[in-house]
Amino acid sequence: MTSSSAPEAPVTAAALARAPQPRGRFITFEGIDGAGKSSQIAAVVALLRASGVAVDQTREPGGTALGERLRELLLHAPMHLETEAMLMFAARREHLAARIEPALASGRWVVCDRFSDATFAYQVGGRGLDRAKFDALERWVHPGLQPDLTLVFDLDPAVAAARVASTGVDPDRFEREQRDFFVRVREAYLERARLAPQRICVIDADRAPERISVDIERIVRERFFS
Ligand code: TYD
DSSP states (O other): OOOSOOOOOOOOHHHHHHSOOOOOOEEEEEESTTSOHHHHHHHHHHHHHHTTOOEEEEESSOSSHHHHHHHHHHHHSOOOHHHHHHHHHHHHHHHIIIIIHHHHHTTOEEEEEOOHHHIIIIIIIITOOOHHHHHHHHHHHSTTOOOSEEEEEEOOHHHHHHHHHHTOOOOOTTTTSOHHHHHHHHHHHHHHHHHOTTTEEEEEOSSOHHHHHHHHHHHHIIIIIO
């Protein structure tokens, strides 16, 4: 005989921790080298934290111990274009599995300096990687996942190159590329933005940082807090 009046299990902290969390949001920053995204990333992270959001800030290539080792190779070791594209996605696979997906699933937001739009812009646009190969890697590594918001910092490559030069830091393999490479990268970002206008906002980066911050804060508030 079975009893139909089994006592209800008490709600435990462990059960609450297992309860489904609202998924976190995924925000990415993109643009050619020297477009000025770094300080704006810090401002967005500060804005979100001030709004009570738990945020993880990270970057690509990188974001994990393995990803940072791949970053060293990617930024400094000469390699075949397809090796470069696959290593970008290998680092991304690790990053998604170890950090991005667990954070989003637990309700934390993730703000990431570059993601797959950078592979589209640099490897497809800049270097001429076959687009079908990019599509295949993207479908393999993150099927069904795209950022909730991507901010593309758009700037004339001549202006961006002058900014990079003024830092006095030794340029990496990408920063050493010629102007026409960055013209193609910029075009590819703009094309990607035309393909996903809901997700990707193009920011005019040829303005004072304070004016750019105001725009970004408005976009973030409208998108997530209105
Ligand atoms: P970034 O961290 O923005 O450079 P920095 O630390 O110098 O500001 O990005 C590193 C470089 O990697 C940048 O030149 C763009 C390049 N990159 C690609 O070519 N493809 C990619 O998929 C990613 C994520 C980055």
